[in-house]
Every structure is written in structure tokens, then in C-alpha cells.
Amino acid sequence: MRQFQYKVENLNTFTKDISKLSQWCEGIVSSNIVFQIFTETIDEEEINNIVDIITNKFPYAKYMGCSTNGNICQGNFAGSKTCVICTIYEYQSTKIDILECSLTQENIKDVTDSIIDAVNERPWVKAIELLLTIRGVSMSDFCDNLSELRDGVAVFGGGAFAPDINSLDACVFSSSGTYSNHGIVYALIGGDDFFVDTMHITGWKPLGRNLLVTKAKNSILYELDHKPSYDVYYKYLNIGNDENFFTNTLEFPFFYEHNGLNILRAPTSSNPDGSLNMTADMDENVYARMAYGDPWTILDNVKKKAQRINTFNPEVIRVFSCAARRTFWGDKEVGKETLPFQAIASTSGFYTSGEFLRTDKSVNQHNVTLVVAALKEGESYNYNEFDFEVEDDIFSGKVSMINRLATFIEAATEELEEANKKLELAAISDGLTKLLNRKEIQHRITHSIKKLNDDYDGNVSLIMMDIDDFKKVNDTYGHKEGDIVLIELSNMLRDVAEHEATCGMAGRWGGEEFMLLLNDCNKDEATRIAEVIRQRFKDMNFEKSGSHTISLGVTEAIAGEDPDTTCIRVDSALYDAKHAGKDKVIVV
Numbered sequence: 397m398r399q400f401q402y403k404v405e406n407l408n409t410f411t412k413d414i415s416k417l418s419q420w421c422e423g424i425v426s427s428n429i430v431f432q433i434f435t436e437t438i439d440e441e442e443i444n445n446i447v448d449i450i451t452n453k454f455p456y457a458k459y460m461g462c463s464t465n466g467n468i469c470q471g472n473f474a475g476s477k478t479c480v481i482c483t484i485y486e487y488q489s490t491k492i493d494i495l496e497c498s499l500t501q502e503n504i505k506d507v508t509d510s511i512i513d514a515v516n517e518r519p520w521v522k523a524i525e526l527l528l529t530i531r532g533v534s535m536s537d538f539c540d541n542l543s544e545l546r547d548g549v550a551v552f553g554g555g556a557f558a559p560d561i562n563s564l565d566a567c568v569f570s571s572s573g574t575y576s577n578h579g580i581v582y583a584l585i586g587g588d589d590f591f592v593d594t595m596h597i598t599g600w601k602p603l604g605r606n607l608l609v610t611k612a613k614n615s616i617l618y619e620l621d622h623k624p625s626y627d628v629y630y631k632y633l634n635i636g637n638d639e640n641f642f643t644n645t646l647e648f649p650f651f652y653e654h655n656g657l658n659i660l661r662a663p664t665s666s667n668p669d670g671s672l673n674m675t676a677d678m679d680e681n682v683y684a685r686m687a688y689g690d691p692w693t694i695l696d697n698v699k700k701k702a703q704r705i706n707t708f709n710p711e712v713i714r715v716f717s718c719a720a721r722r723t724f725w726g727d728k729e730v731g732k733e734t735l736p737f738q739a740i741a742s743t744s745g746f747y748t749s750g751e752f753l754r755t756d757k758s759v760n761q762h763n764v765t766l767v768v769a770a771l772k773e774g775e776s777y778n779y780n781e782f783d784f785e786v787e788d789d790i791f792s793g794k795v796s797m798i799n800r801l802a803t804f805i806e807a808a809t810e811e812l813e814e815a816n817k818k819l820e821l822a823a824i825s826d827g828l829t830k831l832l833n834r835k836e837i838q839h840r841i842t843h844s845i846k847k848l849n850d851d852y853d854g855n856v857s858l859i860m861m862d863i864d865d866f867k868k869v870n871d872t873y874g875h876k877e878g879d880i881v882l883i884e885l886s887n888m889l890r891d892v893a894e895h896e897a898t899c900g901m902a903g904r905w906g907g908e909e910f911m912l913l914l915n916d917c918n919k920d921e922a923t924r925i926a927e928v929i930r931q932r933f934k935d936m937n938f939e940k941s942g943s944h945t946i947s948l949g950v951t952e953a954i955a956g957e958d959p960d961t962t963c964i965r966v967d968s969a970l971y972d973a974k975h976a977g978k979d980k981v982i983v984v
Contacts, residue, residue, distance in 0.1 A: 397483065397485055397712055399711075402469075402480045404476060410446070414452075429485075430583070431461075432744070433459060433460075434467045434480075434481070434746040436466060436558075438565050440575045462527040462567065463566050465722065466727075469481075471731070471739075473722070486773060489588045489589045490773055494571060494572050494584075496582075498579050500578055504541070511545075515584065520586040521549055523592045524550070525553050527553055528581070530556075530750050531565075535752075543758050550592045550594050555750035557719055561646065567579075591772050596751070596766065597694070598765050599694025599695075599696075599733075601687060603686045607621055607686075609680050609683070610681075612679065615673060616674070617674050617678050625670060633648060641665060647720055650684040656756075675749070676761045676763075710741045711773065712741055714744065715744070717730075717751075719747045751766070834904065841911075845958075846959070855952060857917045857950065859926045859949070861929065861949075862970055863882075863945075863946050864945045872941070873940045884936060886902070889929065892928060896925050919951070933945070934979065945978055945979035949982050950984070
């Protein structure tokens, strides 16, 4: 496999370059020559001028291309409006088919079904390279449907874009179709001697606290923590709900887990009601955090992934990098994260509106991510071992400032979250025993019994207990000794709830009274646990006050009854245990 890369500065020079290439390719089967055209224009006439030059010299070669937000040539930001990449597959066993069709929100299933059918008709396919227009379209169904592809077929690619990142315009085109503003072009590549390895790189790190997705439908994210989603960007970043929203939020996507991966999701626009339009769906009741780019983490990830790719020993590397990464780095430094791959093999690609990659069986749409596909023909086991030079010591301008501010915010957030956890724990805990307080254990009893009343297939039991003659301990040995007895009993109850019960929770009901809530536990099992508590407490020996006893009442909640009725019944059982001589377990 060989590759030739051209920056198209003017049509005359490009014509000469293509003429020389055609002479070099004389004798090569034209079906094994594929051109990729990445261009920062959506002007159909300009694109056709490039295509005409190629097809004039290579009338039977295949080509595919799209509009971009910038191009990558020889592993670096090209700076040229158009780049043309010619890949020559040298093995006769390698096969390439390029297909094109329209793509809209309404025909996604038809499109994915046709892709799957095309792959099934070609058992030799090992990889699918995608170029597609995605702005204004939710791609979740597209990804979910393509996950049904047979095992072993890699999927990678990028969404077409425009030079103006606020524009919804984009286009794709190919030798098997035509210029389209709403379409998908995909290459099916494979054969016995073709091999591919894929991966993705983020380097963006979570920032701030967790936010719960409380309302979302399809690709619209309505609420975070029951508030309009846009409020997060206004509150923390002072970003206005205006025509510049997309530009201003591009570098601050949401970070959350999807299909077992840490995925970044960027909004494309904000609506008047404060909801956000996303390029892919986000599930409800999942946590998300805002994220920021950390240059040192990015380059460390690049170095590790480059070392992995180097062992694969590829001949060609394709990169699909989100336009947000170009915005983050700036044109002068964005090459820092792609140039290391050029040291391994000929590297090219473009800056996208979204990146696609199949990991395991799942096809995922990424945002603010660098997707890398390494290709080669023929097995090769030897590779050059060398340490990749990654410039990571000095960063200029906003990159350095963003990193330092984010580090400060992250440290402050961690301190605040820790303080909030302590406050939350204090609000539900008894100060002396550290068990659940009366309000919290009562709340959990109510929740469990209501769940039982909602046809929950299980049992709920309660054990209520009171230390016998505890007043004598305080009167004789002082409240300090009484506190020691309460604390040791609480420690024992905590241990019993953890090790003797399937799902137990212990709380201080008041004074020397305690309650144990046992979910998934019937009356017989609760009685056994109560006897364990009674005997273990009786066996305790305190240095000043000696040993003590405890009385316990046990009951099982009855489906349909009010939680207060269950609590009154267990309290009555405890009362009976007291009046039956104490140091007893009474079951009702």
C-alpha cells in the first residue's frame, strides 16, 4: 500500500502533479487506486474542478470526499483549502467498493440496512470508512443499527463540516454518486491481505460536579438537575444563548459513559426554552460532567496510542479529528497531537463535525475526539522501536491558561464535593452513634413498605430494641459510660446489618431505642437475627458497668398496610418483651 498526498494550492500545479502520478501508476490496475478529497469548501463547482482533473488522468479510479473544517496532510494541519490523498492498494486480493446514498433523519434505518446488506453480500469486507453529513441529524439510531454488523468489521470515519463551524452546510461526493448536502459516502475495504487497527483519543477531562440528566428525548437534552440544560453553560462559563453558542461551547462538551466507554457529547445549538440540541442522544438518569482539554493528558494519550499503532506496523494512517480540537489548540499547535503518527506511516485526514468508531460490537458517535485508523496490506511482524518525541513542555496563550484555571476549579470542586458529602452524611446520621437518625430510618422504612405495596416480590421486617434498665447505667456510672454502651451496641448493630442480613439498615430510634430495617427478610430470618443481637450484646462486658441485656420486638410488614401500622406493631412487640421479663425476643 502506497500513498501520495497533495495540497492543492492552484489547479495548474495540481494538474501537473496528477499527470506525474498517472505516469508513475502506469500499469497499475485502476480499481486499486482510490482518491480522497478533503476540502474547505461546499462550492460544487470548485469541487468538480478538482474531480475533473483526477478523472481526466484516472478515468476508472475511485474517489470519495467531503467538505471539512480543515485538513490534515503529512500528519499536520495542512493550511490548504483542499487536500487530495491518493492511496494505491498493491495486493490483488485487496478489494474496495465505494457507495453513496442520501441520508436524512427519516431514512436512517433504510441507510443502515443497505450498509449491512452490502457488507453481507461481500464476505471479504473488513472495514467501513464513513464520510457523512450529520449536522441537524441525530445519529443514535444510525450507530445502534450499525452495531448489528457482523463481528470483525471495523467502522471509522467522520462527519462532513464547513469552514464556518456555525454553518449547518456540508457536502459529500464520490465516484459512485454525486454531490450531496444530505448524504453518506462509505468505502468497503477488505481482502485476505488487508488489515486494520482502530482507536480513539480524547484527553478531555471531567470538570466540576456530576449533573443528572433529568429530561432528554432523542437528540434534545432538556434538563440537567431539573433545570434547563443551557443554564449550566451560562452559570459556569457565562455563555449566551445566541448565534455564537456553538462556537463558544465547542471546547466544553459533556463527559459521560455510553456503551462502556467514556464519551464526549457536544451541543450544536441552544433553543429558546433552554434545551440543547445534541448530535446524538443522551439517556435520562445518567450522570454527565462538563469537560475541558488538558494538553498534557492529550499528548500522553497520543504517545501511548502511537506506540501501540507502531507495533501494528501500518502503511497508512487515517485520522478524523473533531473541529473542537483544532479550535482548542489553534492552528499553530494543533499538529502536536497528529504529527507523531506521521513518524509511523503516511498520515492524513480532516477536522470533522463528529467522529465514528466501532469499539467491540458497538458503533459510537464521538465528539471532541481523535479517531485513528491504521491500515496495511500483508502481515508484518517487525517494526521500528523508537521513542516518540512529543512536545509537551510549553504551551502558549489560552491553552496554558485554560489548563491552569481548570486545575484550580477541579481542586476546588473536589474539596466542595467532600464537604457536601460530610454535610449529607451529617443530615441523616445520629451524632453519637453514627447510625441513621430517627428521621432517616423512618423514611427508609416508609420507602421499603411502599415498595412492598407496589407488588414488590419480597419481604420487609423490622427489629426494634431497647437496652434494659439503661437509666441505671447513667445514674450509677455517669453519662460517659452510658455513651460507651450505646456506641458499642451501635457498632455491633452495624456489623450485624452488614454480615447477618441480606440488606439491613440500622438506626437510632431515640435514647436507648434502636431500629433495624431488614429488606428481603421474612419474620423467621428476622427472629434469628434478633436472637444474634440479643446474645452478642449480653456477652459484651464493659469495664465499668459490666454486662447488660436488651429486649427486642420483631414483626414482618404486611402488604397493603400503612408503614406507621408496622412500626406500631413492632413497638408493641418490644413492649411485650419488656413486660415478659426483659432479655427476650417477642415476635408478632
